[in-house]
Amino acid sequence: MAAFEALFMEFSPRIRAYLLKLTRNNQAAEDLMQETMLAIWRKAGQFDPDRGKASAWIFTIARNIWIDAWRKQKRPAFDPDDPALVPAAEPEAGDMLELKQSGAALHAALKTLPEEQVELIRLSFFEEDSHSTIAARTGLPIGTVKSRIRLAFGRLRTALEEIK
Template sequence: MNTEQERATAPAEDVSRQIIAIAAHADMDAFQALFQDYSPRIRAYLLKMTRNAQAAEDLMQETMLAIWRKAGQYDPSRGPASAWIFTIARNIWIDAWRKQRRPELDPNDPALAADPEPDAANLMEQRQSHDALHKAMQTLPQEQVDLIRLSFFDEASHSTIAKQLGLPIGTVKSRIRLAFGRLRAALEDVK
């Protein structure tokens, strides 16, 4: 190996050894050397990504902390240490970018509030509607009651009902329409 190749591989081997030392012994000297070598590079990389010096600094600090924590996950056989380091930096930048894009939840948002308990008048109205529907359903033939139950209470699709009952889908649709027409007329009579 010529001297130029030796100079190119020596720093990469040093970085690998530093990461392994951090993982094995929580070696602060190795981490300090790694920090001095890589923090400016990571900051420059993240500055290109964020275009914000403070954000780049913060993300670089997060990256170095992640390197300290994840040093045990580094596998030199999977690639160079620099690729591992910059992958961590990239993933931290992606997480920060996604977090920034995600809207904050407002706990006072009406869409997040639970539905209020119905008052007595609403409960009575719901009960009367339920009773009226029940009476109207009793006036229908059992075949039509079954179709309405399958379609709207069990939420089965028309094709599922057709298969289940062994009927053509067009027949199922027309029978459901007929059942609704009769149900509507029965509800008007009940009122």
């Protein structure tokens, strides 16, 4: 306790002056100096004289505490009106009806395709497998997978145009 008191008497004015130069605010420098001295008290067991002087260690702690305080101060305030935090608007009834009709038309068009092509489309677009993964799963060459998917799209396009 006596050693810390001596350390406090020796370093607190110097730390306060250093922090005053950084903050340009008397109260902030005083608060950060107190916080620095508490950190030194808590971390005293971590000091290694082989790694450098005690004063360098102490002023490093003071600088890090100042940086932390500065970062907290620079953090933007929470804005509840931020567009990223506003939920998406509910779609209108007409849009929902159109989406439902489009989905039904797609399902009807998929029923016109051979099962093999439906499976390739399901793997590619609903399970999001790559063409090489689909080729490995089905045992088909990758070129065949690509051409069958392209053929399925052509047939889907034709079927959807007929449904409309």
